[in-house]
Amino acid sequence: MAHAHTLIRDAVATALTGLATTGARVFANRLYPLADADLPGLRIYTDQDAVEADTIHTPHVQSHALAVQVECCAKANASLDDTCDQMALEVEEALAAGLTVGGIWLQPVLTASGYQDEPGGTAVGVKRLDFTLAYTVMNNAPDTLI
Amino acid sequence: MDNPFAAIESALNGVSVAAFGNATLAWDGHVASGVFSRDYADPLGMVNNQPNFRCLAEDFPDIAAGETVSVEYQAALVEYTVRGVEPDGTGLLRLVMEAA
Numbered sequence: 001m002a003h004a005h006t007l008i009r010d011a012v013a014t015a016l017t018g019l020a021t022t023g024a025r026v027f028a029n030r031l032y033p034l035a036d037a038d039l040p041g042l043r044i045y046t047d048q049d050a051v052e053a054d055t056i057h058t059p060h061v062q063s064h065a066l067a068v069q070v071e072c073c074a075k076a077n078a079s080l081d082d083t084c085d086q087m088a089l090e091v092e093e094a095l096a097a098g099l100t101v102g103g104i105w106l107q108p109v110l111t112a113s114g115y116q117d118e119p120g121g122t123a124v125g126v127k128r129l130d131f132t133l134a135y136t137v138m139n140n141a142p143d144t145l146i
Numbered sequence: 147m148d149n150p151f152a153a154i155e156s157a158l159n160g161v162s163v164a165a166f167g168n169a170t171l172a173w174d175g176h177v178a179s180g181v182f183s184r185d186y187a188d189p190l191g192m193v194n195n196q197p198n199f200r201c202l203a204e205d206f207p208d209i210a211a212g213e214t215v216s217v218e219y220q221a222a223l224v225e226y227t228v229r230g231v232e233p234d235g236t237g238l239l240r241l242v243m244e245a246a
Contacts, residue, residue, distance in 0.1 A: 033188035043191070075192055077227075077244055118189035119229060121197050122245050126190045 001102075001143040005046045005066065008106070008133055011099045012044050012068055019090040021083070022072075040074040040087060059140040065132050068108065072127040080117060084127035088113065091129055099133075104145040106133050159237045163202055169219040171199050171206070171241070178205035182219045196242070197226060203239040214246055 001007070013028045025041035027034070034041055047067040054061040072087035074080055098107045108131040117125035136146050169182035180201030187194050199217060209215075213228045230242030 030191070034192045036193065039192065071191075073190070073192060075194070116190060118194075119242075119244065120187055120189060120194040121184065121243075122194060124190050124192040124194055 003143055004064070004101075004135060004137055004145055005049070007101050007143070007145070008066060008068065008099070008135070009044055009046050011101045011106075012070070012095070012108070015094050015099055016042055016044070016070065016091060019087075019094060021087050021090055034073055036075065038073075040072070040083060042087070042091065043069075043071040043073060045069045045071075053139070054136075059138045061146075062137050062139050062142075064135050064137070066135065068131045068133055070129045070131065072129070073124070074126075075122050075124045077123050080123055080125040081115065084115060084125050088127050088129055095131065101135070102145040104135065106135055106145075108133050156237055159202060163200070163238075167201075169199065169217055171201065171215055171217050173206060173209055173213060173215040176206050176209075178202065180205075182217055197245075198243060199241045201239055201241070203233050203237055206239065206241075209239075209241070215241070215243070217243075 009028050013026050017024055017026045022040055022042050025038050028044045030043050047069055050065040052063045054063050070091050072084050074083045076083055095108045098105050111132050112130040115127045117123055137144060163180055166181050167179035170177060170179055178201055180199045182199050184195045184197045187196050209231060211228050211231060214225055215228055216223055216225050225246035226243035227246045228241050229244050232240040
């Protein structure tokens with residue numbers, strides 16, 4: 001099976017696919033710039049993972065707090081911030097009920113958000129939503145949530 | 147006493163805009179040639195461009211941010227909104243624009 005990070009990222013992408021503003025324009029770990037056809041769209045990243053060992057014996061139980069970032073990306077010369085806010089609203093609502101990953105229910109917790117925009121031929125804006133997802137695995141089975 | 151280089155600089159500006167001008171910009175009854183470019187950029191990870199027009203400052207006196215201009219480039223006429231007016235202090239002007 002895939003690493004828990006992959007499973008979680010995929011689950012977040014699935015949960016966010018089909019939202020009113022962004023539809024199927026959902027991209028996990030997108031490396032290259034989004035083209036016009038990809039916008040408005042969502043980018044999903046898994047980032048830092050704070051890990052603690054909960055038991056002494058080996059194999060031991062590991063508690064994780066994984067940072068997941070959802071970027072609401074839009075391009076417009078009018079109401080850019082409103083569009084990004086609307087996307088954020090839809091994302092927060094979609095994740096509010098939690099996710100089931102590998103048979104285990106996880107609750108994304110929104111910890112922060114931020115907004116950036118840049119001028120250009122058409123202005124671009126990104127509203128970034130920072131979530132934390134807590135999950136547990138055994139250290140010798142990082143692909144199996146418990 | 148006039149700076150002897152001022153006249154040379156002014157003449158050089160005119161010659162360079164005439165030689166390298168590739169587009170025509172029209173605004174409020176003023177029409178002049180200049181150098182238009184639409185450089186690729188991908189700020190914040192999104193494909194974009196940065197349209198701008200370099201011309202003689204005297205051709206567009208008092209133009210300001212927020213004005214709508216028309217640029218004829220490669221036989222296409224496109225309207226832009228001026229977002230930045232950047233004089234270089236030597237008689238040239240760079241207009242930073244976005245799609246209208």
